[in-house]
Amino acid sequence: MSQRQVLQVFEQYQRARTQFVQAVAELASRSQNIETLQNAGVMALLRPLLLDVVPTIQQTAALALGRLANYNDELAEAVVKGDILPQLVCSLSEQNRFYKKAAAFVLRAVGKHSPQLAQAIVQCGALETLVICLEDFDPGVKEAAAWALGYIARHNSELSQAVVDAGAVPLLVLCIQEPEIALKRIAASTLSDISKHSPELAQTVVDAGAIAHLAQMILNPDAKLKRQVLSALSQIAKHSVDLAELVVEAEIFPVVLTCLKDSDEYVKKNGATLTREIAKHTPELSQLIVNAGGVAAVIDCIGSCRGTVRLPGIMMLGYVAAHSENLSMAVIVSKGIPPLCTCLIEENEDHIKAAAAWALGQVGRHTPEHARAVAVANVLPTLLSMYMDTHSSEDLQVKAKKALKNILQKCTYLPALEPLLHDAPPNILKHIVGQFSKVLPHDSKARRLFVTTGGLKKVQEIKAEPGSLLQEYINTINNCYPEEIVRYYSPGYSEILLERVENYHPVL
Amino acid sequence: MATLARLQARLPGLREECFRRNRSVDEHRKKEYKAAVKIQSWFRGCRVRAYIRYLNNMIIIIQKWWRGYQGRRYFRKMVETAYFIMKMNFYNEMAVRIQKRWRGYYVRKYTHNYYALKKYLEAISVNNEIVRKELNEYAEMKEKEKKKKDLEKKEKEKEHQARKMHYLLSTEQIAGIYNSPFSKSPDPMELLLRKSKPLSHSQQPAKNHLICELCDWSNCTRSPTFPAAQPLPPIGRQKPQGPFRDTAEVLRQRYKPLEPTLRVAASINSLEKAREEIKREEWRNRVHDNEFLPFSSYHKNEKYDPSIHRSGKYGQETYGVKHFREVQPKKWIADKDFQTVLPSIVLFERFGKTYSRTGQIV
Numbered sequence: 001m002s003q004r005q006v007l008q009v010f011e012q013y014q015r016a017r018t019q020f021v022q023a024v025a026e027l028a029s030r031s032q033n034i035e036t037l038q039n040a041g042v043m044a045l046l047r048p049l050l051l052d053v054v055p056t057i058q059q060t061a062a063l064a065l066g067r068l069a070n071y072n073d074e075l076a077e078a079v080v081k082g083d084i085l086p087q088l089v090c091s092l093s094e095q096n097r098f099y100k101k102a103a104a105f106v107l108r109a110v111g112k113h114s115p116q117l118a119q120a121i122v123q124c125g126a127l128e129t130l131v132i133c134l135e136d137f138d139p140g141v142k143e144a145a146a147w148a149l150g151y152i153a154r155h156n157s158e159l160s161q162a163v164v165d166a167g168a169v170p171l172l173v174l175c176i177q178e179p180e181i182a183l184k185r186i187a188a189s190t191l192s193d194i195s196k197h198s199p200e201l202a203q204t205v206v207d208a209g210a211i212a213h214l215a216q217m218i219l220n221p222d223a224k225l226k227r228q229v230l231s232a233l234s235q236i237a238k239h240s241v242d243l244a245e246l247v248v249e250a251e252i253f254p255v256v257l258t259c260l261k262d263s264d265e266y267v268k269k270n271g272a273t274l275t276r277e278i279a280k281h282t283p284e285l286s287q288l289i290v291n292a293g294g295v296a297a298v299i300d301c302i303g304s305c306r307g308t309v310r311l312p313g314i315m316m317l318g319y320v321a322a323h324s325e326n327l328s329m330a331v332i333v334s335k336g337i338p339p340l341c342t343c344l345i346e347e348n349e350d351h352i353k354a355a356a357a358w359a360l361g362q363v364g365r366h367t368p369e370h371a372r373a374v375a376v377a378n379v380l381p382t383l384l385s386m387y388m389d390t391h392s393s394e395d396l397q398v399k400a401k402k403a404l405k406n407i408l409q410k411c412t413y414l415p416a417l418e419p420l421l422h423d424a425p426p427n428i429l430k431h432i433v434g435q436f437s438k439v440l441p442h443d444s445k446a447r448r449l450f451v452t453t454g455g456l457k458k459v460q461e462i463k464a465e466p467g468s469l470l471q472e473y474i475n476t477i478n479n480c481y482p483e484e485i486v487r488y489y490s491p492g493y494s495e496i497l498l499e500r501v502e503n504y505h506p507v508l
Numbered sequence: 509m510a511t512l513a514r515l516q517a518r519l520p521g522l523r524e525e526c527f528r529r530n531r532s533v534d535e536h537r538k539k540e541y542k543a544a545v546k547i548q549s550w551f552r553g554c555r556v557r558a559y560i561r562y563l564n565n566m567i568i569i570i571q572k573w574w575r576g577y578q579g580r581r582y583f584r585k586m587v588e589t590a591y592f593i594m595k596m597n598f599y600n601e602m603a604v605r606i607q608k609r610w611r612g613y614y615v616r617k618y619t620h621n622y623y624a625l626k627k628y629l630e631a632i633s634v635n636n637e638i639v640r641k642e643l644n645e646y647a648e649m650k651e652k653e654k655k656k657k658d659l660e661k662k663e664k665e666k667e668h669q670a671r672k673m674h675y676l677l678s679t680e681q682i683a684g685i686y687n688s689p690f691s692k693s694p695d696p697m698e699l700l701l702r703k704s705k706p707l708s709h710s711q712q713p714a715k716n717h718l719i720c721e722l723c724d725w726s727n728c729t730r731s732p733t734f735p736a737a738q739p740l741p742p743i744g745r746q747k748p749q750g751p752f753r754d755t756a757e758v759l760r761q762r763y764k765p766l767e768p769t770l771r772v773a774a775s776i777n778s779l780e781k782a783r784e785e786i787k788r789e790e791w792r793n794r795v796h797d798n799e800f801l802p803f804s805s806y807h808k809n810e811k812y813d814p815s816i817h818r819s820g821k822y823g824q825e826t827y828g829v830k831h832f833r834e835v836q837p838k839k840w841i842a843d844k845d846f847q848t849v850l851p852s853i854v855l856f857e858r859f860g861k862t863y864s865r866t867g868q869i870v
Contacts, residue, residue, distance in 0.1 A: 053756060257639065261647040263654070290632060293639030300640060326625065333629045334636045 014054060021049055021060040028067035034075070042068065043078050050087055055099060062088065062102035066109045073113035080110060080117060085124040092129045097138040104133060104144035108151045115155040122152065122159060127166035134171040139180045146175055146183070150190030157197035164194060164201060169208045176213045185225045188214060192232035199239035206236060206246055215250035223264035230259060230270035238277040244285055248278060253288070257297040260313075268301055269309045276316035283323035290327060295320060295334045303339040310343055311352055318359030325366035332363065332373045341377050344386075350393040357383055357396065361403025368412045375407065375416035383407075384420060384428065404428055412439050414446055421458045430470045433459065437476040447480055456481065457489040667704060670697070674706035 024042060027033040042064075049061035065084065069076040079085070088103045095103075107126055111118040121127075126148075133145035149168050153160040168190075175187035191210055195202035210232070217229045237247040252274075259271035275294050279286045289295065295317065302313040317336055321328040331337075340363075343356040360383070364374035374380075386392050387400040408431040411417060420432050436455070440447050450456055456477070464471040478486045487493055515522075616622065678684030678698065686695035752758075775781070 254639075257643060258646050261643045261650075263647075263650065291635070293635050295632075296636030296639050297643055300643065326628070329625075329629055330632050333633050 017049065017052065017057050018054070018060075021046070021057050021064060025060050025064035025067065028064050028071075031071060034068065034071045037068065038075060038078075043075075043082055047082055047084055047087075050084065050091075055096065058091075058095070059099045059102045062099065062106055066102060066105035068109075069106060070109035070112075073117065076110045076113045076117050079106070080120045085110070085121060085126065089124050089126045089129050092126070093132060097136065097141050100133055100136065100138075100141045101144045104130065104141070104148045108144070108148035111148060112151040115159060118152045118155050118159050122162050127152070127162060127168070131166045131168050131171060134168060134175065139178060139183045142175055142178070143180070143183045143186050146172060146186045146190050150186065150193045153190065154193035154196075157201065160194050160197045160201050164204050169194065169204055169210075173205075173208045173210045173213060176210065176217070181220075181222050181225055184217065185222070185228050188217070188225065188228035188232045192228060192235045195232065196235040196238075199243065202236045202239050202243055206243060211236065211246055211250045215247075215252050215255075218252060218255050218259065223262065223267050226259060226262070227264070227266045227270050230256070230267065230274050234270065234274040234277045237274065238280075241281045241285075244278045244281045247274075248285065248288065253292045253294070257292070257294060260297045260301040265305060265309050268305060269312060272298055272301055272309075272312035272316060276312045276319060279316050280319040283327065286320045286323045286327050290320065290330045295331055295336065299334055299336045299339050302343060307347075308349070308352070310347070311355055314340065314343055314352065314355045314359050318355065318362045321359065322362040325370065328363050328366050328370055332370065337363065337374060337377045337379075341379050341382070344379060344382055350396045353386065354393070354396040354399040357386065357399045357403045361399070361406040364403075365406035365410060368410050371407045371410035372413040372416075375411050375413045378416070380404065380407065380411075380416055380420055384424060387428070388423075388425065401428070405431060408432060408435060411435055414439060414450070418450075418453055418455055421455055426470070429462065430473070433462070433470060433473040433477070437473040440477055440480045451481070451485065451489075456485070460486065460490045666700070668707075670700045670704040671707040674701055674704060677701045 024037065024046065027037060028042075046061050046065050046068075049057055050065070052058050052061065065079060069079045085107070088106055092100055092103045107121055107130065111121045130145045130149055133141050134149075136142055136145070149163050149172075153163040172187045172191055172194075176184055176191070178184060178187075191205055191214070195205040214229050214233055217225060220226055220229070233247055233252065237244040256271055256274060259267050260275075262268055262271070275289055275298060279289050279294075298313045298316050302310050302317075317331055317340065321331045321336075337360070340356050340360055344353055344360070347353050347356070360374055360379055364371045383400045383404050387397055387404060389397075392400075405428070408417070408428070412435065414436070417432050417435055421429070424432055436450070436459070440450060459474055459477055462470070462474060464474055676684045676686060678687040678694075683689050684698060684701070686698035686701065688695075
């Protein structure tokens with residue numbers, strides 16, 4: 001046996017290992033192979049390869065593991081149960097950048113499935129090493145680490161707090177300032193995930209000075225980065241008035257509105273979400289947005305897109321209108337009602353319809369003028385049909401009913417109320433008849449019109465319990481008219497007349 | 509005496525009468541007494557009653573007056589209160605009127621100022637129009653940019669295609685497929701082919717590894733470019749000597765980056781560079797541009813320009829240069845100095861010349 005032959009054996013073995021691990025990594029990237037791989041016991045085989053002497057094999061093994069864990073939570077659990085995480089965490093701080101990336105990928109793939117798995121990662125002490133990776137020279141490593149941290153932090157506030165306690169936030173803020181777009185994107189998304197849970201977490205992100213850097217990137221041409229930045233800002237602003245004011249102070253306002261015109265749907269959606277989160281807190285903030293022309297931009301945005309992208313915009317209009325009558329008037333003046341009506345009619349999803357109904361209710365509930373503006377757009381029959389429709393969800397029914405009630409209680413525009421008289425259920429009818437009873441005593445033309453359009457007849461046909469509110473309203477209406485007319489329109493009056501004809505003794 | 513006799517005569521009768529009388533008196537005494545008591549009691553009763561009646565009348569008078577007084581007093585008070593209430597009501601009414609006016613005015617002016625609201629809403633709609641226009645412009649601009657980019661990309665692709673298919677260019681003798689002899693003018697592709705250069709084989713577009721890696725890494729779709737391109741580290745072909753060291757250590761030693769000495773690391777013209785640098789530094793840091801010239805011959809031709817303090821339009825003054833004290837010999841009466849009249853002070857006379865080396869007066 002020569003020296004050479006001996007060494008050949010080793011070389012063959014090494015080549016075989018490399019081949020195997022690369023093949024597994026390749027196979028793991030296709031989802032149809034995963035089950036077969038799992039049944040073949042790939043986990044047990046990959047684990048020793050993580051400790052291989054050759055770095056390439058280690059890295060590829062980590063990559064394969066990451067892909068497997070990425071596939072579903074069972075495999076991710078298998079990774080956790082296989083005690084692979086401590087190995088990864090230990091070697092994460094020592095190996096080269098390729099290995100670091102692969103290891104961070106495994107952590108990310110494991111942590112994304114459930115809070116329990118993410119908790120397992122935290123318990124391995126991975127956070128500290130990941131935070132150290134955030135200080136790495138290589139942007140790819142930073143990105144992978146930031147991504148893993150983001151997936152851990154997104155589950156709940158405890159995990160998020162753990163990430164913050166590991167000191168990740170200042171480093172993430174530094175990562176935002178790096179030139180690489182991908183890194184910026186991931187760092188912004190991680191900040192968004194951290195700050196979404198509680199005001200305290202958002203405050204820590206703000207304290208690290210994230211807002212100024214995030215606000216600068218709103219005008220970035222990269223759409224995906226914009227999405228993440230807007231989402232982070234809205235997650236920060238959603239918690240309290242102070243945080244929202246801090247976000248506003250970064251002078252985002254005319255700039256954000258350009259995002260509402262963006263070609264990317266998600267940028268639009270996140271931009272609308274940001275304005276909504278700011279507008280919902282106080283009338284002052286809403287006013288600021290209105291003055292900046294935000295309402296017009298949001299209305300255009302609603303008009304130009306479909307589906308869930310509309311939802312935040314619709315809610316933003318509702319919030320603005322709910323604050324005060326002037327703001328509500330501003331929504332009306334900005335031609336906000338027609339797009340809301342189209343949303344109400346053409347959307348298929350019940351929750352979007354419900355939001356549109358709610359927003360319309362908020363717009364119309366302040367004064368008769370507001371209610372008139374809403375009623376003129378002919379939404380009341382639509383709302384009524386939604387309320388009556390048995391197929392619509394409970395939430396939509398409740399929202400439609402509330403909106404109807406709010407608008408009807410202020411509405412004095414009788415032509416819009418008339419058609420509702422015919423098909424409204426008693427609990428809505430009460431409000432409609434109430435509005436008639438308030439207006440008719442003071443308006444002679446309306447009285448005339450009410451008779452000629454058949455409203456009076458309809459009112460006479462209503463069966464109200466004596467002593468109820470509805471009966472009182474009906475009596476008030478009846479008192480506005482001469483008795484003969486009321487009797488003429490009462491049901492059964494013709495029979496009475498005929499009876500009288502029968503009983504009449506002709507005078508000869 | 510006669511009388512006595514008479515009396516005496518009548519004595520028995522008298523006695524009898526006396527007795528009778530006494531008896532009758534005795535008989536009536538009780539009756540009379542009762543009558544007297546009755547009379548007295550009646551009288552007294554009358555008197556007391558009269559007195560009481562009198563007192564009663566007095567009391568009625570007093571009470572009448574008192575009640576009248578009190579009634580009047582109460583009435584006056586009541587009138588006063590009523591008057592006060594009336595006034596109060598009036599004042600309240602007036603106050604309500606004033607407050608009504610004021611509140612209406614205040615609210616209309618500051619809180620629900622209709623005109624301000626109208627103006628505000630108008631301003632909002634104008635502002636909205638502006639914002640809408642701007643946003644539309646912005647969107648259009650974006651659209652245009654995108655279109656332009658797409659167009660450029662297409663153009664580039666076409667060009668690349670043309671370069672790739674350059675072999676389809678027609679020659680002098682044989683027409684290419686784009687240059688049909690039957691058509692009037694050649695296909696536009698032919699023109700493009702004429703313009704473009706053929707793609708050379710030598711410069712294959714090398715993939716930029718770094719960029720690719722960065723863009724692919726975000727979703728881990730591709731396996732990262734590990735340094736697998738370089739061959740696996742050899743497992744020692746040399747003749748092994750003695751006990752092996754740890755493979756990893758050996759490999760680290762073998763593939764460690766070059767660590768040149770300072771001498772090797774420095775470039776050969778570092779001295780020149782440093783000089784250049786120093787020169788540049790000096791040039792940068794100079795305060796003024798007049799170079800210092802060390803030779804006095806340089807100043808030879810220079811005219812002396814006097815300081816402005818010393819030069820005037822009346823010529824140069826000699827004061828301070830030639831003399832310090834004005835002397836006018838023309839006004840002198842005698843050439844000699846004045847002789848002192850007063851005896852000199854002895855001590856001063858001796859000043860400067862009186863002390864010898866030994867301190868003795870000379």
